Amino acid sequence: MSVEVGAKYKGKITGITKFGAFVDLGEKQNGLVHISEVSNDYVNDIHDVLSVGDEVTVKVLSISEDGKIALSIRRCLEPKKETTPAKKDAMKKKAPMNKRKKQVDFESLMSDFLKTSEENLSSLRRNTEGKRGGRGGRRS
Structure with a gap:
């Protein structure tokens, strides 16, 4: 499976750090979801939102020259509805x-x-x- 920028994939959380979560995309492809790309709301502790083994849908933001894949969960979510019209x-x-x-x-x-x-x-x-x-x- 070839990972393309802008495409959405299903993945599994394999590891969590204080700055983000690592996602296994399959076929030995791993990417990182930075903590700022986890949710539309402010995330102080990533453990409050994600845990190891969770199935998530991610969007590929970029692939660096050394093969690092930047992912986003936030950009796969629906836009936040306005609560106070x-x-x-x-x-x-x-x-x-x-x-x-x-x-x-x-x-x-x-x-x-x-x-x-x-x-x-x-x-x-x-x-x-x-x-x-x-x-x-x-x-x-």
């Missing part, structure tokens, strides 16, 4: 940000900016000038 509908109903706020012209924006900027600077000056050794402080 109501949330998306609620997001669509909200008006865009620019339509919710009243129209503001450049002059009013600039005056607000200058006002808050001046308040921040005066507060900063008040707090630093009276202290010893502060930058820009008065010396007697």
